[in-house]
Amino acid sequence: MRLWQNPASPxxxxxxxxxxxxxxxPRTEEINVAVSPVSPNAxxxxxxxxxxxxxxxxxxxxxxxxxxxxxxxxxxxxxGAHMLxxxxxxxxxxxLQSLCDGILDAAVLCRYELAVRPEPxxxxxxxxxxxxxxRSGLDALATEVPSWGSSFGIGQIGAxxxxxxxxxxxxxxKWRERAALATWYDSVRQxxxxxxxxxx
Amino acid sequence: MRLWQNPASPxxxxxxxxxxxxxxxPRTEEINVAVSPVSPNAxxxxxxxxxxxxxxxxxxxxxxxxxxxxxxxxxxxxxGAHMLxxxxxxxxxxxLQSLCDGILDAAVLCRYELAVRPEPxxxxxxxxxxxxxxRSGLDALATEVPSWGSSFGIGQIGAxxxxxxxxxxxxxxKWRERAALATWYDSVRQxxxxxxxxxx
Numbered sequence: 001m002r003l004w005q006n007p008a009s010p011x012x013x014x015x016x017x018x019x020x021x022x023x024x025x026p027r028t029e030e031i032n033v034a035v036s037p038v039s040p041n042a043x044x045x046x047x048x049x050x051x052x053x054x055x056x057x058x059x060x061x062x063x064x065x066x067x068x069x070x071x072x073x074x075x076x077x078x079x080g081a082h083m084l085x086x087x088x089x090x091x092x093x094x095x096l097q098s099l100c101d102g103i104l105d106a107a108v109l110c111r112y113e114l115a116v117r118p119e120p121x122x123x124x125x126x127x128x129x130x131x132x133x134x135r136s137g138l139d140a141l142a143t144e145v146p147s148w149g150s151s152f153g154i155g156q157i158g159a160x161x162x163x164x165x166x167x168x169x170x171x172x173x174k175w176r177e178r179a180a181l182a183t184w185y186d187s188v189r190q191x192x193x194x195x196x197x198x199x200x
Numbered sequence: 201m202r203l204w205q206n207p208a209s210p211x212x213x214x215x216x217x218x219x220x221x222x223x224x225x226p227r228t229e230e231i232n233v234a235v236s237p238v239s240p241n242a243x244x245x246x247x248x249x250x251x252x253x254x255x256x257x258x259x260x261x262x263x264x265x266x267x268x269x270x271x272x273x274x275x276x277x278x279x280g281a282h283m284l285x286x287x288x289x290x291x292x293x294x295x296l297q298s299l300c301d302g303i304l305d306a307a308v309l310c311r312y313e314l315a316v317r318p319e320p321x322x323x324x325x326x327x328x329x330x331x332x333x334x335r336s337g338l339d340a341l342a343t344e345v346p347s348w349g350s351s352f353g354i355g356q357i358g359a360x361x362x363x364x365x366x367x368x369x370x371x372x373x374k375w376r377e378r379a380a381l382a383t384w385y386d387s388v389r390q391x392x393x394x395x396x397x398x399x400x
Contacts, residue, residue: 062291
């Protein structure tokens with residue numbers, strides 16, 4: 001398999017953690033690409049018309065995206081414990097993944113606004129609106145985290161990517177004031193899959 | 201069930217079409233809410249911390265989001281033909297859904313840029329970058345459409361929402377120059393589920 005990714009992308013990180021947690025890493029090549037909405041990448045565009053990462057080429061040549069589709073596909077290849085449960089627990093796992101993806105969407109939009117868009121075109125109401133989503137999302141994670149126990153499924157992988165991305169790009173955001181979330185993250189950040197994918 | 205939605209939202213429309221295609225419409229109440237990243241909705245915020253539509257409250261009180269999670273949940277309740285296939289075809293259906301969702305993400309970002317953001321803060325490079333994604337995504341749909349036959353699964357529902365949203369918000373976009381896509385849309389737009397959810 002071939003995975004188009006970038007170490008700074010939190011959505012690619014979800015997939016890279018699943019590769020490592022599921023023991024599938026030896027079966028893929030990770031291809032670094034730099035891409036943004038205003039500077040597309042011609043090689044990636046040939047494989048994913050949305051010109052977004054992550055994108056995964058499977059062994060039969062099919063290209064899959066986005067991160068949630070890739071993660072589910074990888075989980076289906078995993079002979080071990082599944083990161084995406086079946087039955088009633090599936091809906092809660094998918095909903096938690098969507099919550100984390102939504103927080104990341106908001107954070108990435110803020111990053112584009114504050115680091116890519118030229119300063120005269122930045123709109124403070126937009127940034128504040130996205131931060132409102134980030135913070136209400138974090139509040140929801142803090143409420144849920146006591147129920148997670150030692151699970152590290154697709155929802156928790158998403159949460160680790162959220163918190164890692166905030167540390168990476170928004171170091172001033174005091175998300176650790178949510179003590180239960182900070183305690184949880186202190187434990188999962190020791191996992192080999194999380195350590196190996198921490199953005200520099 | 202209760203569905204928070206808005207007739208103008210293409211992501212909510214996906215869910216509303218699935219409700220109608222699967223015969224589940226009598227089991228839900230559709231609640232209209234107006235929401236944007238810079239004007240959140242307090243009632244919706246109590247149910248979805250991302251303050252986004254669509255959000256679905258199931259009969260046991262759980263709230264699910266985003267549209268792809270809701271569609272899969274509804275499909276699991278559907279005793280008839282499934283809109284999300286099992287087996288190998290599942291990955292292609294999910295990938296097509298993601299392609300359509302990605303086109304819609306780009307189109308909605310353009311809509312926010314051109315209709316919500318005050319004019320002095322608009323950045324043409326951003327709009328052009330998002331339109332590049334929309335158009336390469338449409339090119340990909342046009343390439344794929346001959347293989348769809350009479351299927352109307354989750355991927356085709358996404359495509360109908362893409363084309364309907366472009367007609368609704370970007371009437372100058374000449375997507376019908378892709379003749380195969382125009383022919384396909386002329387047939388599916390007659391479906392009762394599509395007619396009933398066409399934005400006014």
